[in-house]
Amino acid sequence: MRLVPPLALLTVLSACGTVSPAPVRTPAPAETPVGTPAATPVTRLPPVSAAPREYTVAFGGDVHFEGVLRARLDRDPGTVFGPVAKVLRKADLAMVNVETAITEGGTRVPGKKYAFRAPATAFTALKAAGIDVVTMANNHGMDYQRSGLADTLAAIRRAKYPVVGIGRDAKAAYRPFRETVNGNRVAVVGATQVIDEEHVHAWSATGSQGGLASAKNEARLLKEVRKVRKDSDTVIVYLHWGTESKSCPNPAQRALAPRLVKAGADVIVGSHAHVLLGGGFLGRAYVAYGLGDFLWYDPGPTGVLTLTIKGRKVLKDRWTPAAIRGGVPVPLTGAARARGVADWKALRSCAGLSAR
Template sequence: MRLISTLLIAIILLTGCLNGPSLDKPIAGAGTGNEQISSEPQAEAKPEDTSFHTDGEQPGYVQPPENKRNDADYPEADGDTEAVWMAVGDIMMHMPQLPAAYDKQRKRYNFNPFFEQVKPILEEGDWTLANLETPIAGKSLGYSGFPRFNAPSELAEALKYAGFNIITTANNHALDRGAEGLRLTLNNLLAQGFTVKGTARSKAEADKLTIVKHKGIRMGLLAYTYGTNGIALPKNKPYAVSIIEEATIIRDIGRLREAGADFITVALHFGTEYQAQPNDRQKALARKLIAAGADIIAGSHPHVVQPYETVETTAGDGSPRRGLIIYSMGNFLSNQRGDMKDFGVIYKVRIHKDKSGMTTIGDVQPIPTWVYRSGLKGSYRYMILPLERAVDSRQIKELTDADYESLIRSLDVMVQRITSMAAASNTKK
């Protein structure tokens, strides 16, 4: 383990980064994540190239310390200032994730325990983003998993508890419950105080520029998806889900720059599912958007982690500019297991603004995560774990030495995968 830690530190120093892996052995039965409570798991779909179109402790867990974030504690500086951008990949809610989270006494769901171990990390961010890949329209539209999701509205409360403050909703499951599901999802997210981007209830909401300011730094935010699984956009509401169109994205980047954004994040739901490397169309689009003025591309959809890279380009005034492309952050939360689908990455990126107003991307630190699933079928329990810490501390007593060795091997694979393009981009400089 010391060797892996040393390798991680060396990579961070050379490329500005860190990462995570996959335990394929079922702790209590395996599944694709597509199963319904009343039926057997469904067969997993073949990869598709979609680049453009309880508050109580659970057994075996270590209770993390409280780490409350309060922006009022960080007054704006007159000179240089720095803030932290954080993001995770897909948050999904398959049906097996529901039963054990239901509190029969209170007659409501409590998903907070899913996030307890990563909460202190997420609260370090000023902008902390997640891609919500399920409607959370609530009980009125019925709960369901794959292929057309709908989760309890209490998930929004848990995301707030975990430390997220920005949610992107442009993905292929945005219309799983139609226009009404989209509307209720937005209502539930906005009721928790989230900044939301990617879907809209009105043309005015869709056209509104999203700029979020922390510590004197203004981040512009955009979010788009390749499509909606063949579900047509609501009649007379083509704005309901933001679809990837290169010219439109470039135009929106320009609008944010004109409105005073210091840096711009573009969340893209694109790529080929279950592929460890980005395809050519992903790379071409992401690099064009960086050249057009985007600073960070936050990718999702493949359900496995793909590499990140830094790209050197030129700003409008001719000065050099560094962009960050994260092709896929994997699954942050789901019931999918095996083949690296139960692993994800928290990205922690430092954003620096100097006295002249120039904003730059600083250190990039990927933090690998693993969705630990315990219990028996019908009552699974879930916990997102910071993987390296879990392996070093061996905090889950239910795992065997062989389980931990498998996790260590997976961690090593993830480190190499995530940093493979970062090392290449550094070599080209």
């Protein structure tokens, strides 16, 4: 997120009666250009001198820029996310799933009913909304095939925007985003459990092929989580998973979540179903099975999940309910907000999660 200069921050917070230290961050490495040797990944962040303090992470669901959203993007990328951007900017880190290829060319996958793409100004919109990192591991990340993938990776490189779950090879696709926030070394991994069967081979990143980080290769995903566990205080996994229109987790989700926790994940969040699923604790870890659509052309309920974290502990969860109107998430107020929070908490009952 855009940090406020120290003096300005002190002035603003003093007016409110409280002064909180600004987050301390270590920038993540940029995506390696296509066709060049991969840079040596960061395996250990510099030691942090200050004792870790609480920090917040805000999560939204699926984002694309089709339909009415394309007109908003073309008109003013800086305001595409509308009023929900205020919620995202309040967090120390914010993340969503970008469910589109970033290309204005490419070759659309033959016969695919829904194929999404967007110009590189999508990154301008994401930055302006206060979103610090995105995952692109999903069933639309390669809708415009390999030429679209090349355009996407080139756009990521030019924008110098943090993206996980996609890359020039498996090493890059599974590589975590790393940031140090308030003394906490945070690692974020992205992967997808949803790839059409006919595209699994063509879309999955391998040692010699660019593509997506696939959660269908469960052994590789768990290996990467165990790897980042060794030198991170908080490990977050953002997954594309679930069954469309089903508000309870499917067997594949219920099976993978505890394995990720055992491997070292502290927070697991996901999207794909186009509806909300429950969130809560699975043992010591926090799991949000489905955040639904977020910036999307269809109306419906959505929201922002904000977690307060210190090290491996999730201290608090907060759901900010919203409704998609004109493609944009609009936070609810008053009685509608209270109902939205209650409805979201009720989803926990079929998810096998606890409130504490």
